[in-house]
Amino acid sequence: MENDRTSTLATDDLLTLDDAAEYLSVSKPTLYRMLDRGDVKASKVGRQWRFRQSDLDSYLARGPVAFTLSTVPMEVLDGELAFFEEELRKLGALAPALHGNGGDPWEEKVTHLIIRMARLAISLGSSDLHLEPFKEDSKVFGLLRYRVDGQLHEIRRLPIRLYEALVLRCRQLAGTEPIDRPFLDARLDLADDAGDIETRISIMPSLYGDVLTARLRVDASIDEFQLDRLGLFSEDIERVRRWLTTQREGMILTCGPSGCGKTTLIYSILREIAGPLVKTVSIEDPVESHLPWVTQLECRPGVSFESAIRAFLRHDVDVILVGEMRTLETMDLAIHAANTGHLVFGSVHVDSTLRTIERIVDVFPVEQQEQIRIMLAKVSSRLIAMRLVRTLCPHCKTPASVPTEIMGQAWQLANAGGYAIPEDATFYQAVGCDKCRGIGYHGRTGIYEFLELTPKLREGFLRRKPFEEMQELAIKEGFRTLAANGIRKAVEGDTSIDEVLRVVSR
Numbered sequence: 001m002e003n004d005r006t007s008t009l010a011t012d013d014l015l016t017l018d019d020a021a022e023y024l025s026v027s028k029p030t031l032y033r034m035l036d037r038g039d040v041k042a043s044k045v046g047r048q049w050r051f052r053q054s055d056l057d058s059y060l061a062r063g064p065v066a067f068t069l070s071t072v073p074m075e076v077l078d079g080e081l082a083f084f085e086e087e088l089r090k091l092g093a094l095a096p097a098l099h100g101n102g103g104d105p106w107e108e109k110v111t112h113l114i115i116r117m118a119r120l121a122i123s124l125g126s127s128d129l130h131l132e133p134f135k136e137d138s139k140v141f142g143l144l145r146y147r148v149d150g151q152l153h154e155i156r157r158l159p160i161r162l163y164e165a166l167v168l169r170c171r172q173l174a175g176t177e178p179i180d181r182p183f184l185d186a187r188l189d190l191a192d193d194a195g196d197i198e199t200r201i202s203i204m205p206s207l208y209g210d211v212l213t214a215r216l217r218v219d220a221s222i223d224e225f226q227l228d229r230l231g232l233f234s235e236d237i238e239r240v241r242r243w244l245t246t247q248r249e250g251m252i253l254t255c256g257p258s259g260c261g262k263t264t265l266i267y268s269i270l271r272e273i274a275g276p277l278v279k280t281v282s283i284e285d286p287v288e289s290h291l292p293w294v295t296q297l298e299c300r301p302g303v304s305f306e307s308a309i310r311a312f313l314r315h316d317v318d319v320i321l322v323g324e325m326r327t328l329e330t331m332d333l334a335i336h337a338a339n340t341g342h343l344v345f346g347s348v349h350v351d352s353t354l355r356t357i358e359r360i361v362d363v364f365p366v367e368q369q370e371q372i373r374i375m376l377a378k379v380s381s382r383l384i385a386m387r388l389v390r391t392l393c394p395h396c397k398t399p400a401s402v403p404t405e406i407m408g409q410a411w412q413l414a415n416a417g418g419y420a421i422p423e424d425a426t427f428y429q430a431v432g433c434d435k436c437r438g439i440g441y442h443g444r445t446g447i448y449e450f451l452e453l454t455p456k457l458r459e460g461f462l463r464r465k466p467f468e469e470m471q472e473l474a475i476k477e478g479f480r481t482l483a484a485n486g487i488r489k490a491v492e493g494d495t496s497i498d499e500v501l502r503v504v505s506r
Contacts, residue, residue, distance in 0.1 A: 020051040024060070038071060069106040069165045076162055077109040083156070084116035093123040110169045115190050117166075118197050120155075121146045121216055125443065127259070128215045131166060133208035140208050142166070149390045149444050150259075160209075167210045170201055187286070188214070200286060217289070225267040225291070231445030231489070239450055243382050244273050248318070250380030251338040253325075255350045260387050261446055262347045263288050266321060270294060270345070273319060282321035283308035294321075309333040313340075322346040328363050335360075335372065338379045352482065353383035353451035354470055357461060377462050381453045385482055387503050388444040389495045392428055393436035400429035402497055410487055410497050413504070417484025418475040425491045429498070445494060447486040447503070451479055 015023060020042075021031045034040050041055040121129045126146035134143040134157075142163020144156040158166070174186040184203040189196060198217040203210050227237045243252065252269070254262040267289065274280040274293040282291075285299035297308050305322060306329045312320050325331050325346040338344040350356045357376055364372050402410070414421050430440025453461065454477050460470050471479070480488075486500035 014045070014050040015053060015056070017049045017051075020049075020056060023053070023056055069104070069110050069169060072106065072110070072159075072162050072165045074105070074109065076159060077106070077113060080113055080156075080158070080162065081109070081116060084113070084120050087120050088116070088123060091120075091123050093119070106165075107169065110165050111173070114166060114169060114173075115192050115197070117144065118190055118199065118214070118216060119192065119194065122197065124148055124437075126216060128213055130211075130213050131163065132211040133160065133163065133206060135208055149439075149441055150388060151390075164209060167203065167212050170212060170214075171203065171210075174201060225264065225271050225289070227268050227272065230261070230265060230268060231494070232448065233485075233488075236448060236450060240269060241272065243452070244269070247380050248273075248343050249338065249341050250382070251334070251344045251346065252382045253345075253356060253384070254347045255353055255356050255383060255385040256347075256387060257349060257351075262386065263323075265384065265386060265446070266345050266347065267291060270319070270321065273343075278319055279315070279317045280319040280321070281312050281315070281317045282323065283312075284321070284323035299323075305330045306333060309337060313337060313342075317342065319343045320345065324348075325360075331360055331363055332372075335375055335379065338381075339375055351385070353385045353449050354467060354474065356383055356385075357381065357453075358467075373462065377453070377458045383451045385449045385451075386446050387482060387486075389447055389486060389489065389499050389503050390441035391443045391445050391494050392430055392496060393433060393440055393442045395435040396431040396433035396440065397428045397493070398431055400427045400496065402427050406497060406501070409501065410490075413481075413483040413501075414487045417481030417487075418478075419480055419484035419488055421487065421491060426493070427490055427497050428493050429496050441495075441499070445489065447482055447489055447500070449480060449482045449485060 017028060017031065020040075021028045024031065024040075026034070031040070035042055035049070040051070040059050042049045042051045044050070117129060124146055126148050127150075128147045130143075130145040130147065130152065132143055133140055140160050142158035142160060143154065144158060145152045145154050147153075170188060171184065174184065174188050182205045184201070186201055188199045188201045190199065191197065199214045201212060201214045203212050205211075227240060232240075254265055256262055270280065270282075270291060274291065276293065278293070279295075280293060281295045281297070283297045283299065283303075283305050285305075287296045287298045290296065297303060299305065299308075305324065305327070309320065309322065309330070310333065320334075320337055320342055322330060322334050322344065323346075325334055325348050334344050334346055348356055348359070350359045360376065361369050361373050411421055432438040432440040436442045451457075451474060456473060456477060457470065460473055465473070471481075483500070483504045486495070486504055487497070489495050490497045490500050
Protein backbone atom coordinates (compact mmCIF):
# COMPACT_ATOMS: atom_id res chain seq x y z
CA MET A 1 0.00 0.00 0.00
CA GLU A 2 1.43 3.43 -0.98
CA ASN A 3 2.48 5.84 1.76
CA ASP A 4 -0.32 8.35 2.45
CA ARG A 5 2.22 11.20 2.39
CA THR A 6 2.87 10.58 -1.30
CA SER A 7 -0.49 12.03 -2.32
CA THR A 8 0.26 15.39 -0.68
CA LEU A 9 3.61 15.93 -2.41
CA ALA A 10 4.26 16.65 -6.06
CA THR A 11 7.02 14.60 -7.70
CA ASP A 12 9.45 17.51 -7.93
CA ASP A 13 8.60 19.21 -4.64
CA LEU A 14 11.63 20.13 -2.53
CA LEU A 15 11.46 18.63 0.92
CA THR A 16 13.10 19.97 4.05
CA LEU A 17 15.40 17.78 6.10
CA ASP A 18 12.58 17.12 8.59
CA ASP A 19 10.18 16.18 5.79
CA ALA A 20 12.76 13.93 4.12
CA ALA A 21 13.53 12.12 7.41
CA GLU A 22 9.82 11.54 7.94
CA TYR A 23 9.35 10.38 4.34
CA LEU A 24 12.19 7.84 4.68
CA SER A 25 11.09 6.85 8.22
CA VAL A 26 14.54 7.57 9.65
CA SER A 27 15.83 9.93 12.32
CA LYS A 28 17.55 13.19 11.42
CA PRO A 29 20.96 11.98 12.69
CA THR A 30 20.58 8.90 10.47
CA LEU A 31 19.72 11.10 7.49
CA TYR A 32 22.80 13.25 8.14
CA ARG A 33 24.95 10.09 8.09
CA MET A 34 23.28 9.03 4.83
CA LEU A 35 24.18 12.41 3.37
CA ASP A 36 27.79 12.10 4.54
CA ARG A 37 28.07 8.69 2.88
CA GLY A 38 26.36 9.86 -0.31
CA ASP A 39 23.51 7.39 0.08
CA VAL A 40 20.86 9.98 -0.86
CA LYS A 41 20.99 12.99 -3.17
CA ALA A 42 20.35 16.51 -1.82
CA SER A 43 21.27 20.10 -2.50
CA LYS A 44 21.83 23.19 -0.39
CA VAL A 45 19.37 26.10 -0.62
CA GLY A 46 21.11 28.78 1.36
CA ARG A 47 22.26 26.93 4.49
CA GLN A 48 19.48 24.34 4.44
CA TRP A 49 19.36 20.91 2.84
CA ARG A 50 16.60 20.32 0.31
CA PHE A 51 15.54 16.97 -1.17
CA ARG A 52 13.62 16.04 -4.28
CA GLN A 53 10.97 13.44 -3.67
CA SER A 54 11.98 11.69 -6.91
CA ASP A 55 15.49 11.16 -5.48
CA LEU A 56 14.06 9.78 -2.25
CA ASP A 57 11.77 7.48 -4.22
CA SER A 58 14.77 6.24 -6.19
CA TYR A 59 16.56 5.45 -2.93
CA LEU A 60 13.52 3.60 -1.56
CA ALA A 61 13.01 1.70 -4.81
CA ARG A 62 16.59 0.42 -4.86
CA GLY A 63 16.81 -0.13 -1.14
CA PRO A 64 19.77 0.62 1.12
CA VAL A 65 21.53 -2.62 0.25
CA ALA A 66 21.45 -2.15 -3.51
CA PHE A 67 22.42 1.51 -3.13
CA THR A 68 25.43 0.69 -0.95
CA LEU A 69 26.59 -2.06 -3.31
CA SER A 70 26.49 0.22 -6.35
CA THR A 71 28.67 2.86 -4.65
CA VAL A 72 31.62 0.44 -4.66
CA PRO A 73 33.67 1.08 -7.83
CA MET A 74 33.62 -1.93 -10.12
CA GLU A 75 37.39 -1.80 -10.47
CA VAL A 76 37.72 -2.22 -6.69
CA LEU A 77 35.54 -5.32 -6.80
CA ASP A 78 37.52 -6.74 -9.72
CA GLY A 79 40.80 -6.06 -7.90
CA GLU A 80 39.68 -7.86 -4.76
CA LEU A 81 38.36 -10.82 -6.74
CA ALA A 82 41.74 -11.05 -8.47
CA PHE A 83 43.54 -10.97 -5.10
CA PHE A 84 41.57 -13.91 -3.68
CA GLU A 85 41.85 -15.89 -6.91
CA GLU A 86 45.63 -15.45 -6.81
CA GLU A 87 45.78 -16.55 -3.16
CA LEU A 88 43.79 -19.67 -4.05
CA ARG A 89 46.16 -20.33 -6.94
CA LYS A 90 49.18 -20.13 -4.61
CA LEU A 91 47.62 -22.88 -2.50
CA GLY A 92 47.07 -25.03 -5.56
CA ALA A 93 43.31 -24.59 -5.19
CA LEU A 94 41.99 -23.35 -8.51
CA ALA A 95 39.20 -20.82 -8.07
CA PRO A 96 36.03 -22.46 -9.44
CA ALA A 97 34.06 -20.58 -12.06
CA LEU A 98 31.41 -18.20 -10.80
CA HIS A 99 28.28 -17.75 -12.86
CA GLY A 100 26.03 -14.72 -13.04
CA ASN A 101 22.29 -14.86 -13.37
CA GLY A 102 21.81 -11.69 -15.38
CA GLY A 103 20.90 -9.66 -12.31
CA ASP A 104 22.42 -6.52 -10.80
CA PRO A 105 26.17 -6.58 -11.66
CA TRP A 106 27.22 -5.15 -8.28
CA GLU A 107 25.17 -7.74 -6.40
CA GLU A 108 26.74 -10.53 -8.43
CA LYS A 109 30.31 -9.26 -7.99
CA VAL A 110 29.91 -8.74 -4.22
CA THR A 111 28.36 -12.23 -3.91
CA HIS A 112 31.26 -13.70 -5.89
CA LEU A 113 33.71 -11.94 -3.56
CA ILE A 114 31.98 -13.39 -0.49
CA ILE A 115 32.24 -16.88 -2.00
CA ARG A 116 35.94 -16.35 -2.83
CA MET A 117 36.64 -15.22 0.74
CA ALA A 118 34.90 -18.30 2.12
CA ARG A 119 36.63 -20.62 -0.35
CA LEU A 120 40.09 -19.26 0.60
CA ALA A 121 39.24 -19.63 4.30
CA ILE A 122 38.32 -23.28 3.75
CA SER A 123 41.45 -23.91 1.66
CA LEU A 124 43.55 -22.58 4.55
CA GLY A 125 41.76 -24.87 7.01
CA SER A 126 39.93 -22.01 8.72
CA SER A 127 37.06 -22.77 11.10
CA ASP A 128 35.59 -19.28 10.92
CA LEU A 129 35.87 -15.94 9.15
CA HIS A 130 35.84 -12.57 10.92
CA LEU A 131 34.95 -9.32 9.17
CA GLU A 132 34.85 -6.15 11.25
CA PRO A 133 35.42 -2.39 11.06
CA PHE A 134 38.79 -1.33 12.44
CA LYS A 135 40.16 2.13 13.15
CA GLU A 136 43.87 2.85 12.97
CA ASP A 137 45.55 6.25 12.70
CA SER A 138 42.14 7.94 12.29
CA LYS A 139 41.33 5.74 9.28
CA VAL A 140 38.48 3.22 9.36
CA PHE A 141 38.72 0.13 7.15
CA GLY A 142 37.34 -3.39 7.02
CA LEU A 143 39.55 -6.04 8.61
CA LEU A 144 39.29 -9.63 7.35
CA ARG A 145 40.75 -12.36 9.55
CA TYR A 146 40.59 -16.16 9.48
CA ARG A 147 40.86 -18.44 12.49
CA VAL A 148 43.17 -21.29 11.56
CA ASP A 149 43.94 -24.02 14.10
CA GLY A 150 42.49 -21.82 16.82
CA GLN A 151 44.63 -18.77 15.98
CA LEU A 152 43.47 -15.57 14.24
CA HIS A 153 45.40 -14.44 11.14
CA GLU A 154 44.98 -11.12 9.34
CA ILE A 155 44.21 -11.69 5.66
CA ARG A 156 43.14 -8.40 4.13
CA ARG A 157 42.34 -4.75 4.83
CA LEU A 158 39.38 -3.59 2.75
CA PRO A 159 38.05 -0.13 1.84
CA ILE A 160 35.30 0.74 4.29
CA ARG A 161 32.68 1.08 1.54
CA LEU A 162 33.48 -2.39 0.25
CA TYR A 163 33.39 -3.78 3.78
CA GLU A 164 29.91 -2.28 4.30
CA ALA A 165 28.75 -3.73 0.99
CA LEU A 166 29.98 -7.21 1.96
CA VAL A 167 28.16 -7.21 5.29
CA LEU A 168 24.98 -5.77 3.80
CA ARG A 169 25.01 -8.36 1.02
CA CYS A 170 25.39 -11.13 3.61
CA ARG A 171 22.37 -9.72 5.43
CA GLN A 172 20.45 -9.63 2.17
CA LEU A 173 21.39 -13.21 1.25
CA ALA A 174 20.32 -14.30 4.74
CA GLY A 175 16.95 -12.65 4.15
CA THR A 176 17.09 -9.70 6.52
CA GLU A 177 17.80 -5.97 6.38
CA PRO A 178 19.76 -4.04 9.07
CA ILE A 179 16.71 -2.07 10.16
CA ASP A 180 14.84 -5.30 10.83
CA ARG A 181 17.38 -7.07 13.00
CA PRO A 182 20.56 -5.28 14.14
CA PHE A 183 21.59 -8.57 15.75
CA LEU A 184 21.45 -11.50 13.37
CA ASP A 185 22.13 -15.22 13.68
CA ALA A 186 21.28 -17.12 10.52
CA ARG A 187 22.33 -19.84 8.15
CA LEU A 188 23.84 -18.68 4.88
CA ASP A 189 24.43 -21.22 2.12
CA LEU A 190 26.89 -20.39 -0.65
CA ALA A 191 27.89 -22.41 -3.69
CA ASP A 192 30.28 -22.50 -6.62
CA ASP A 193 31.44 -25.20 -9.02
CA ALA A 194 33.54 -26.77 -6.24
CA GLY A 195 30.48 -27.49 -4.11
CA ASP A 196 28.34 -26.10 -1.34
CA ILE A 197 29.64 -24.01 1.56
CA GLU A 198 27.49 -24.11 4.68
CA THR A 199 27.94 -21.13 7.01
CA ARG A 200 26.36 -19.87 10.19
CA ILE A 201 26.69 -16.09 10.32
CA SER A 202 26.35 -13.84 13.33
CA ILE A 203 26.17 -10.06 12.95
CA MET A 204 26.19 -7.41 15.66
CA PRO A 205 26.43 -3.61 15.53
CA SER A 206 29.55 -1.80 16.77
CA LEU A 207 30.82 1.77 16.99
CA TYR A 208 32.09 1.85 13.40
CA GLY A 209 29.69 -0.58 11.75
CA ASP A 210 28.46 -4.15 11.77
CA VAL A 211 30.74 -6.99 12.86
CA LEU A 212 30.29 -10.31 11.05
CA THR A 213 31.52 -13.77 12.03
CA ALA A 214 30.90 -16.80 9.83
CA ARG A 215 31.47 -20.38 10.97
CA LEU A 216 32.35 -22.48 7.94
CA ARG A 217 31.52 -25.97 6.80
CA VAL A 218 32.05 -27.28 3.30
CA ASP A 219 30.08 -30.26 2.00
CA ALA A 220 29.69 -31.48 5.59
CA SER A 221 30.05 -35.26 5.51
CA ILE A 222 29.16 -37.79 8.17
CA ASP A 223 32.44 -39.56 7.37
CA GLU A 224 34.31 -36.98 9.44
CA PHE A 225 32.47 -38.15 12.57
CA GLN A 226 34.56 -41.19 13.45
CA LEU A 227 36.22 -41.92 16.78
CA ASP A 228 39.49 -42.96 15.15
CA ARG A 229 39.85 -39.53 13.51
CA LEU A 230 39.70 -37.46 16.70
CA GLY A 231 43.14 -38.11 18.20
CA LEU A 232 41.89 -40.62 20.78
CA PHE A 233 44.31 -43.22 22.04
CA SER A 234 43.25 -46.79 21.23
CA GLU A 235 42.40 -47.56 24.86
CA ASP A 236 40.12 -44.53 25.00
CA ILE A 237 38.23 -45.66 21.89
CA GLU A 238 37.80 -49.07 23.51
CA ARG A 239 36.58 -47.36 26.69
CA VAL A 240 33.89 -45.41 24.83
CA ARG A 241 32.71 -48.51 22.98
CA ARG A 242 32.54 -50.40 26.28
CA TRP A 243 30.42 -47.61 27.74
CA LEU A 244 28.01 -47.92 24.82
CA THR A 245 27.69 -51.70 24.93
CA THR A 246 27.58 -52.41 28.67
CA GLN A 247 25.10 -49.76 29.82
CA ARG A 248 22.64 -48.09 27.46
CA GLU A 249 21.27 -45.72 30.08
CA GLY A 250 22.49 -42.89 32.27
CA MET A 251 24.48 -39.85 31.15
CA ILE A 252 27.49 -39.25 28.96
CA LEU A 253 28.55 -35.61 29.24
CA THR A 254 31.20 -33.69 27.32
CA CYS A 255 32.88 -30.77 29.07
CA GLY A 256 34.86 -27.81 27.83
CA PRO A 257 34.63 -24.28 26.40
CA SER A 258 32.99 -23.32 23.12
CA GLY A 259 34.90 -24.43 20.05
CA CYS A 260 36.82 -27.25 21.73
CA GLY A 261 35.25 -30.02 19.61
CA LYS A 262 32.48 -31.27 21.91
CA THR A 263 29.87 -31.50 19.13
CA THR A 264 32.21 -33.43 16.82
CA LEU A 265 32.97 -35.86 19.66
CA ILE A 266 29.29 -36.41 20.51
CA TYR A 267 28.34 -36.84 16.85
CA SER A 268 31.12 -39.42 16.48
CA ILE A 269 29.87 -41.34 19.51
CA LEU A 270 26.27 -41.18 18.27
CA ARG A 271 27.35 -42.70 14.97
CA GLU A 272 28.51 -45.74 16.94
CA ILE A 273 25.01 -46.47 18.27
CA ALA A 274 22.40 -44.73 16.10
CA GLY A 275 20.68 -47.13 13.71
CA PRO A 276 17.39 -48.77 12.74
CA LEU A 277 17.10 -50.59 16.09
CA VAL A 278 17.69 -47.52 18.29
CA LYS A 279 15.41 -44.48 18.42
CA THR A 280 17.79 -41.53 18.70
CA VAL A 281 16.72 -37.88 18.97
CA SER A 282 18.47 -34.56 19.52
CA ILE A 283 17.70 -30.94 20.37
CA GLU A 284 20.44 -28.55 19.27
CA ASP A 285 21.07 -24.84 18.81
CA PRO A 286 21.91 -24.98 15.97
CA VAL A 287 22.03 -28.39 14.26
CA GLU A 288 25.66 -28.53 13.10
CA SER A 289 25.31 -31.47 10.68
CA HIS A 290 22.69 -33.98 9.70
CA LEU A 291 23.18 -37.47 11.12
CA PRO A 292 21.62 -40.69 9.77
CA TRP A 293 19.13 -42.41 12.07
CA VAL A 294 18.93 -39.36 14.35
CA THR A 295 15.77 -37.24 14.53
CA GLN A 296 17.23 -33.76 15.00
CA LEU A 297 15.33 -30.74 16.32
CA GLU A 298 16.66 -27.19 16.24
CA CYS A 299 15.83 -24.52 18.80
CA ARG A 300 13.50 -21.81 17.50
CA PRO A 301 10.56 -19.83 18.88
CA GLY A 302 8.29 -22.39 20.54
CA VAL A 303 10.95 -25.13 20.52
CA SER A 304 13.34 -24.99 23.47
CA PHE A 305 15.64 -27.53 25.06
CA GLU A 306 13.08 -28.04 27.82
CA SER A 307 10.01 -28.47 25.61
CA ALA A 308 11.90 -30.85 23.32
CA ILE A 309 13.06 -33.10 26.18
CA ARG A 310 9.48 -33.32 27.50
CA ALA A 311 8.31 -34.33 24.04
CA PHE A 312 11.09 -36.93 23.70
CA LEU A 313 9.96 -38.65 26.87
CA ARG A 314 6.48 -39.07 25.37
CA HIS A 315 7.91 -40.62 22.18
CA ASP A 316 9.49 -43.68 23.81
CA VAL A 317 13.02 -42.80 22.69
CA ASP A 318 16.20 -44.68 23.56
CA VAL A 319 18.94 -42.07 23.16
CA ILE A 320 18.68 -38.30 23.72
CA LEU A 321 21.21 -35.64 22.79
CA VAL A 322 20.82 -32.29 24.55
CA GLY A 323 23.06 -29.82 22.73
CA GLU A 324 23.64 -27.57 25.73
CA MET A 325 22.83 -28.04 29.41
CA ARG A 326 22.90 -24.55 30.88
CA THR A 327 19.66 -23.92 32.73
CA LEU A 328 18.35 -25.55 35.85
CA GLU A 329 15.26 -26.86 34.06
CA THR A 330 17.26 -28.43 31.24
CA MET A 331 19.57 -30.16 33.70
CA ASP A 332 16.66 -31.33 35.83
CA LEU A 333 14.85 -32.88 32.85
CA ALA A 334 18.05 -34.49 31.54
CA ILE A 335 18.85 -36.04 34.94
CA HIS A 336 15.32 -37.42 35.26
CA ALA A 337 15.51 -38.84 31.73
CA ALA A 338 18.81 -40.55 32.58
CA ASN A 339 17.24 -42.01 35.71
CA THR A 340 14.29 -43.49 33.79
CA GLY A 341 16.15 -45.77 31.42
CA HIS A 342 17.34 -43.37 28.70
CA LEU A 343 20.89 -42.74 27.54
CA VAL A 344 21.36 -38.97 27.65
CA PHE A 345 24.19 -37.13 25.93
CA GLY A 346 24.85 -33.52 26.79
CA SER A 347 27.50 -30.82 26.80
CA VAL A 348 28.37 -28.47 29.64
CA HIS A 349 30.73 -25.51 29.75
CA VAL A 350 32.95 -26.67 32.61
CA ASP A 351 36.74 -26.91 32.49
CA SER A 352 37.17 -30.48 33.80
CA THR A 353 35.26 -33.71 34.35
CA LEU A 354 35.78 -33.76 38.10
CA ARG A 355 34.28 -30.30 38.52
CA THR A 356 31.28 -30.97 36.30
CA ILE A 357 29.14 -32.96 38.74
CA GLU A 358 29.62 -30.40 41.50
CA ARG A 359 28.86 -27.57 39.07
CA ILE A 360 25.57 -29.25 38.09
CA VAL A 361 24.61 -29.62 41.75
CA ASP A 362 25.40 -25.96 42.40
CA VAL A 363 22.92 -24.85 39.73
CA PHE A 364 20.01 -26.12 41.83
CA PRO A 365 18.51 -24.35 44.86
CA VAL A 366 20.07 -25.35 48.17
CA GLU A 367 16.98 -27.27 49.26
CA GLN A 368 17.18 -29.50 46.15
CA GLN A 369 20.91 -30.09 46.05
CA GLU A 370 21.00 -33.18 48.26
CA GLN A 371 18.32 -34.89 46.18
CA ILE A 372 20.12 -34.02 42.94
CA ARG A 373 23.43 -35.25 44.38
CA ILE A 374 21.84 -38.60 45.19
CA MET A 375 20.26 -38.87 41.73
CA LEU A 376 23.57 -38.08 40.02
CA ALA A 377 25.38 -40.63 42.16
CA LYS A 378 22.73 -43.24 41.35
CA VAL A 379 22.73 -42.73 37.59
CA SER A 380 25.53 -44.18 35.48
CA SER A 381 27.55 -41.03 34.79
CA ARG A 382 30.43 -40.90 32.34
CA LEU A 383 32.22 -37.67 31.49
CA ILE A 384 34.70 -36.57 28.84
CA ALA A 385 36.56 -33.26 28.94
CA MET A 386 38.50 -32.12 25.91
CA ARG A 387 40.55 -29.37 24.32
CA LEU A 388 42.14 -28.93 20.91
CA VAL A 389 45.90 -28.54 20.47
CA ARG A 390 47.73 -27.72 17.26
CA THR A 391 49.63 -30.58 15.68
CA LEU A 392 53.23 -30.11 14.60
CA CYS A 393 53.92 -29.91 10.88
CA PRO A 394 55.41 -33.33 10.01
CA HIS A 395 57.59 -31.77 7.31
CA CYS A 396 59.60 -29.41 9.50
CA LYS A 397 59.28 -30.39 13.17
CA THR A 398 62.63 -30.97 14.87
CA PRO A 399 63.73 -32.34 18.27
CA ALA A 400 63.55 -29.64 20.91
CA SER A 401 65.83 -28.72 23.76
CA VAL A 402 63.18 -27.99 26.39
CA PRO A 403 64.25 -25.42 29.03
CA THR A 404 64.68 -26.88 32.51
CA GLU A 405 61.87 -24.78 33.97
CA ILE A 406 59.39 -25.88 31.29
CA MET A 407 60.51 -29.49 31.60
CA GLY A 408 60.00 -29.38 35.35
CA GLN A 409 56.49 -28.01 34.89
CA ALA A 410 55.69 -30.78 32.39
CA TRP A 411 56.97 -33.52 34.71
CA GLN A 412 54.94 -32.12 37.60
CA LEU A 413 51.71 -31.92 35.55
CA ALA A 414 52.20 -35.39 34.09
CA ASN A 415 52.89 -37.04 37.45
CA ALA A 416 49.99 -35.25 39.13
CA GLY A 417 47.73 -36.29 36.24
CA GLY A 418 48.54 -40.00 36.30
CA TYR A 419 51.15 -40.24 33.52
CA ALA A 420 54.87 -40.94 33.83
CA ILE A 421 57.06 -39.34 31.16
CA PRO A 422 59.61 -41.89 29.84
CA GLU A 423 63.20 -41.15 30.77
CA ASP A 424 64.28 -41.26 27.12
CA ALA A 425 61.40 -39.13 25.81
CA THR A 426 62.13 -36.84 22.86
CA PHE A 427 60.11 -33.69 22.47
CA TYR A 428 59.69 -31.72 19.26
CA GLN A 429 59.30 -28.05 18.40
CA ALA A 430 57.63 -26.01 15.66
CA VAL A 431 59.95 -24.60 12.99
CA GLY A 432 57.98 -23.49 9.95
CA CYS A 433 58.21 -24.30 6.25
CA ASP A 434 56.36 -23.81 2.97
CA LYS A 435 54.02 -26.71 3.74
CA CYS A 436 52.70 -25.08 6.92
CA ARG A 437 53.03 -21.46 5.66
CA GLY A 438 55.84 -20.80 8.14
CA ILE A 439 53.69 -21.49 11.21
CA GLY A 440 55.20 -24.81 12.28
CA TYR A 441 51.80 -26.34 12.99
CA HIS A 442 49.19 -27.79 10.68
CA GLY A 443 45.80 -28.99 11.89
CA ARG A 444 44.58 -29.77 15.38
CA THR A 445 43.94 -32.85 17.46
CA GLY A 446 42.09 -33.49 20.68
CA ILE A 447 43.39 -34.06 24.18
CA TYR A 448 40.99 -35.74 26.57
CA GLU A 449 40.19 -36.88 30.05
CA PHE A 450 37.68 -39.65 30.73
CA LEU A 451 35.91 -40.14 34.03
CA GLU A 452 33.45 -42.80 35.08
CA LEU A 453 31.76 -42.59 38.46
CA THR A 454 32.93 -45.86 39.97
CA PRO A 455 31.51 -47.01 43.35
CA LYS A 456 34.45 -45.39 45.18
CA LEU A 457 34.06 -42.11 43.33
CA ARG A 458 30.30 -42.12 43.97
CA GLU A 459 30.96 -42.54 47.65
CA GLY A 460 33.45 -39.66 47.63
CA PHE A 461 30.97 -37.49 45.71
CA LEU A 462 28.17 -38.22 48.19
CA ARG A 463 30.50 -37.40 51.08
CA ARG A 464 31.49 -34.11 49.39
CA LYS A 465 35.21 -34.87 49.40
CA PRO A 466 37.33 -31.92 48.20
CA PHE A 467 38.53 -31.73 44.61
CA GLU A 468 42.13 -32.75 45.39
CA GLU A 469 41.02 -35.91 47.19
CA MET A 470 38.61 -36.80 44.41
CA GLN A 471 41.34 -36.38 41.78
CA GLU A 472 43.76 -38.54 43.76
CA LEU A 473 41.07 -41.19 44.15
CA ALA A 474 40.16 -41.01 40.44
CA ILE A 475 43.80 -41.45 39.38
CA LYS A 476 43.99 -44.61 41.46
CA GLU A 477 40.93 -45.77 39.49
CA GLY A 478 42.74 -45.16 36.17
CA PHE A 479 41.83 -41.51 35.50
CA ARG A 480 44.24 -39.29 33.50
CA THR A 481 44.01 -35.48 33.38
CA LEU A 482 43.87 -33.30 30.28
CA ALA A 483 47.42 -32.11 30.93
CA ALA A 484 48.71 -35.67 31.28
CA ASN A 485 46.96 -36.70 28.07
CA GLY A 486 48.41 -33.71 26.24
CA ILE A 487 51.94 -34.33 27.49
CA ARG A 488 51.64 -37.91 26.28
CA LYS A 489 50.72 -36.48 22.85
CA ALA A 490 53.88 -34.34 23.02
CA VAL A 491 55.97 -37.39 23.93
CA GLU A 492 54.61 -39.18 20.86
CA GLY A 493 55.60 -36.20 18.66
CA ASP A 494 52.09 -35.06 17.72
CA THR A 495 52.41 -31.64 19.33
CA SER A 496 54.85 -29.58 21.40
CA ILE A 497 55.17 -29.09 25.14
CA ASP A 498 54.70 -25.34 24.60
CA GLU A 499 51.38 -25.92 22.82
CA VAL A 500 50.09 -28.26 25.53
CA LEU A 501 51.01 -25.85 28.32
CA ARG A 502 49.42 -22.95 26.39
CA VAL A 503 46.10 -24.78 26.09
CA VAL A 504 45.81 -26.41 29.53
CA SER A 505 46.88 -23.27 31.40
CA ARG A 506 43.92 -21.23 30.12
